[in-house]
Amino acid sequence: MAVALYNGFPLVEGDTGSYIASGIEQSVPPDRTPFYGLFVRITSMWASLWLPIIAQCLLLTFVLRRFIRSFFTEALPSNILLLIVLLITSFTCVSWIAAFLMPDVFAGILLLSILLYLPNKKKNSFSGIVYLLIITLCIIIHNSHFLITAAFASLILVYALFTRNKILILRNTAMIAISVSFFFLVHFINDNNGNGFAFSKNSYQFMITKFAETGILKNYLDDNCDKKHFAICSFRNEIPPVSWEFLWSDYSPPYRAGGWEAHRAEYEYIIHDVFNTAKYRNLFIQKSFIYSLRQLVTFNVPDVCTFHGPDSQPYRYIKLYFEDEIGAYISAKQNNGGFHGETCNIFYYVYFALSVAMLLFLFPRLMTTEVKFTYACVLIFLLVNAFVSATFSTVINRFQSRVFWVLPALNTILIVKYLYYQYSAKLESPDTQKEIR
Template identity: 25%
Template sequence: MDTSIPSKVLAAQARRSNAARIALFVLPLLLLAPAIWNGYPLLQYDTGGYLARWYEGYLVINRATSYGIYLHLGEQTQFWLNLGFQAIVSLWLIQLTLRVFGITKPFRLAAIGVGLIATTALPWITSMLLTDIFAGLSVLSLFLLIAYRDQTSAVEKVLLFAFTAFAASTHSATMIVLTGVCVAGWLLLPRLRGRVTASGLTLASSALVVGALLVLSCNYALSGKFTWTPGGSGVAFGRMLQDGIVKRYLDDHCPKQQLKLCPYKDELPPTGDDFLWGGNNMFDKLGRFEGMSDEMEFISKQAVTAYPWMQFKAAAKATWDQLVHVATGEGTNGWLPHTYGIIERYLPEQSAAMRAAKQQHWDINFDAVNLVHVPVALGSMVLMLIILGSALWRHRLDDVTLLAGTVTLALLGNALICGIISGPHDRYGSRIVWIATFTAMIAAIKYFIDDHDTADDGTD
């Protein structure tokens, strides 16, 4: 019997392979499609604060100087150098993760890449001048350092180490989430023998130590202060304000304590964002961060012990709300006065290009985008729970389960940190939840396609 493959089948396979290779070449461009269409990198409320770090020489709440230096390196290219780096690193980490899972066919990589671009926030955050792209990518790089140290080359280990350290330095929340993953790894190491090694955890933990040193070094280089980026107490104060805890504290203590906020306790704005960033006269009159940092820190610490049950309920609600706040595009609209002002002040040669971009003309419709992104994100998180529940039921710890567990832990840590400290924001969820969709795609291939192919081959 003739068992040779028909020529038509071979031709079809060749065409499919060629199409996949073309798609891989095009994927970096697709990852930057929003910026290319926009005519300029996408901007956000916080972009200006990062851009200004190189020029202003002082530290600002939650504005990492390492990311400011990174942006400065791409200024002469209108930041397309930064976006190109973000696209290439994204594709590299996606490809490397698929490779260690044995998913090496070009068509599958192309299909997953196109799927992520079409259904998640990945291309939008890749196209944006903001630290958000590094939140999800760093979870993947840390995972590869911890669990797949033996399946990567020496050069890949160095690159993973360097990227993880840099990504951790760009945002305190990212640093904390990655640290939480490492701590969980060390605690679970006795149960994860054979899947996770002490050497892998040591390498990953060392990358975070280097990241912390990078934060301190960059802050010293630009401000002359060997200190951590400010922000914790001020941001936590904002969350407590919108939860009503600050008002409760002022009502209970203003007769006894002489606080700057006492005369304004009945005029507090409804949200922390309105208080800190809304340009209200109250915060300006009180001296903004220079005049209020000590008092905000004092109230935040005192309120934790004064109202523990109120804090617990607010924290639980904030964590849950943050988990389900996953819409793409928060803070990426046509009204960004601070960011526009920073570009016009320090990069006036780019003002015309920035002002001509579609974003500045309100041409981006994130409502339409989120008709797809939100259900995909929420569904992906549910699938993570299903994968983990199935693994517990079957007492099975395979590669997919390990990745799903890592991603779930990162999502929970992100919701806990961002929800409790900053208050729930869609931006904090959308920047990391795409890795759950990526994990679900890997699970679909490993559990359904690969298992089916193995069954058809009659192998075990």
């Protein structure tokens, strides 16, 4: 929230305009879930785009507070809780993630809710139901979340089956069931709104773009254009090196060849052929592994927040539906070249390195079975998130930073807990009591 306040307006991405439009117009986008748009519509109350930011920050605060308290066996003093929250918001990128009018913040909320839901020892507790409802909300808010949750829960389910942990088996099965249900729900929603019975009407565009980014498309076209004469073959030597240019630019090969929809059948054929040909399939697997590793370590906040002017979707839809806020949007630092994240990134990297070093020093005293399980879950989730993002989309910082901040936050909680208990024990020692008297 602090980052948005400093900016003078909630931060926006290019997709923000689409979310605003789909929510206010109650339309279903062909390439994304409609639910974050509905979240913006409901929470903004047609009054202000600050209200969705406040709403997602309140939900984040609720879950983070519960997560912090879960590590303390007794009542946690409010000053210690406040200290932990201040450290997390000051020295991790969560303040940036929460400041964007985007569904990214819900990925971190999803991870925290899962970490609260899985170890809950009571089978049918009220808190467990609340966490599951929050998990459900987070799953439906973005297309990638269902696959990340299903893959993560499947891996933990294997562990639960080996250890015969009935509660873990039930809870991971529940998360898988919710993810699968959402997958089919989106199919029906799209079919009912003219987008066809598919999870995403434009999924073929993103996959072809992935082939272009990784060099697979150029490789495939070089091998096949002499025989199959695809429309895009005329531009096989002009494939842009970055995904967003290939996907969106008016000068990209798909648009110069007549547009995406004009040759949809050809693109779907290429996708089918790539995955059914060992040479290209193996190359895709290799590239997926490499790009996943790249995504895993790409978790910085933006060095420069992109300017979105009058020709952009965010500007257009803010002016159309929240006209009284267009002045604040135009004058925001993001749109005037005065909002950079380089310095923040340095602080975040240094803080993370220091917290890891302190944990390694304190390792034997802090690593209980429960803590090890929590760290394992966080690391698995980060790996799954990186794999899903890099394999089916592209490598950009916000896809990993949206969840990475949970790791230094966890480090912070454990370090403060250790120091707090050490200080409390010292206060309770006989020698200290004598000094006080």
